[in-house]
Amino acid sequence: MAQIIDGKKISSEIKEEIKSVCSQLVKEKKQLPGLVTILVGNNPASKAYVNSKAKSCNEVGMVSKIEILDESISEEELISLINRFNNDKNYHGILVQLPLPKYINESNVIKSIIPEKDVDGFHPINVGKLVIGEETLIPCTPYGILELLKRYNIETKGKHVVVVGRSNIVGKPIANLLLQKRDGANAVVTIVHSAAKNISFYTKQADILIAAIGSPKFIKAEMLKENVVVIDVGINRVEDANSPKGYKIIGDVDFDEVSKIASFITPVPGGVGPMTIAMLLKNTLIAYKHLTKNIE
Numbered sequence: 037m038a039q040i041i042d043g044k045k046i047s048s049e050i051k052e053e054i055k056s057v058c059s060q061l062v063k064e065k066k067q068l069p070g071l072v073t074i075l076v077g078n079n080p081a082s083k084a085y086v087n088s089k090a091k092s093c094n095e096v097g098m099v100s101k102i103e104i105l106d107e108s109i110s111e112e113e114l115i116s117l118i119n120r121f122n123n124d125k126n127y128h129g130i131l132v133q134l135p136l137p138k139y140i141n142e143s144n145v146i147k148s149i150i151p152e153k154d155v156d157g158f159h160p161i162n163v164g165k166l167v168i169g170e171e172t173l174i175p176c177t178p179y180g181i182l183e184l185l186k187r188y189n190i191e192t193k194g195k196h197v198v199v200v201g202r203s204n205i206v207g208k209p210i211a212n213l214l215l216q217k218r219d220g221a222n223a224v225v226t227i228v229h230s231a232a233k234n235i236s237f238y239t240k241q242a243d244i245l246i247a248a249i250g251s252p253k254f255i256k257a258e259m260l261k262e263n264v265v266v267i268d269v270g271i272n273r274v275e276d277a278n279s280p281k282g283y284k285i286i287g288d289v290d291f292d293e294v295s296k297i298a299s300f301i302t303p304v305p306g307g308v309g310p311m312t313i314a315m316l317l318k319n320t321l322i323a324y325k326h327l328t329k330n331i332e
């Protein structure tokens with residue numbers, strides 16, 4: 037049986053670390069780090085995420101603001117609001133909850149956030165820095181995966197990591213980060229995606245498998261070798277009559293069968309998801325550090 041990688045526990049540890057930095061700032065009567073989250077429309081899942089981000093901010097003692105905008109807002113109005121926060125010294129991180137309504141160009145919106153406050157790490161300047169191995173704000177989910185591997189002492193040097201999925205949010209950045217030589221993971225990395233003729237051919241070679249597909253229970257035990265380390269990034273909402281909420285969240289990995297052959301595995305929920313939020317707070321602290329020079 038695989039050892040469970042407890043993302044909930046590690047995320048609590050990281051939040052404790054951030055909390056102690058914030059209470060030190062209070063003692064020194066210094067400004068606190070601030071995060072603004074912008075939500076357009078009222079998609080229930082997005083609302084839930086945004087609320088849990090704000091709750092975590094409050095837990096660690098950061099300043100947090102949620103801006104909820106009507107679905108009818110124009111791209112120009114959204115960008116002008118972002119500009120206001122670009123210039124607002126009380127906020128060091130700006131996060132625009134994705135996805136945005138179809139008529140708003142996501143790329144224009146992401147580019148309107150100053151790279152220094154881009155705590156998602158989605159701005160092309162930050163993406164470019166990440167790819168060439170320069171210090172930058174790392175997207176929260178990949179950053180969370182790196183922390184999990186580090187805190188469970190899972191060696192990546194020379195290991196074959198197979199990333200399933202090529203999104204800009206998870207697949208591409210995690211592949212680049214694990215590839216990095218200088219203060220990096222130094223792994224051999226393969227990215228596979230839906231156009232592959234035989235996905236199992238690739239996944240069977242993985243020492244570490246990262247599933248970021250967006251398809252419930254896609255990864256089966258027969259696609260993997262014994263003792264593989266499995267990181268499940270999937271957050272799939274499926275109907276569940278037995279749950280009080282009417283739905284449950286399952287990953288991209290068939291946990292019941294894969295946990296029998298893997299050496300380590302992240303559960304869903306309680307794996308990568310909580311880490312995403314912890315690393316968002318960490319990024320806000322890093323942005324604060326660079327913008328204010330209040331902490332070393």
Ligand SMILES: Nc1nc(=O)c2c([nH]1)NC[C@@H]1CN(c3ccc(C(=O)N[C@@H](CCC(=O)O)C(=O)O)cc3)C=[N+]21
Nearest residue numbers: 132133134135156176271285305306307309310312313
């Ligand atoms: N600009 C932007 N940045 C994001 O980082 C971003 C986004 N937009 N849009 C949506 C996705 C999704 N996302 C998650 C965060 C936490 C959990 C999380 O905490 N999940 C819990 C379960 C939560 C539950 O039960 O609903 C878990 O896996 O244990 C999941 C998903 C951030 N995203």
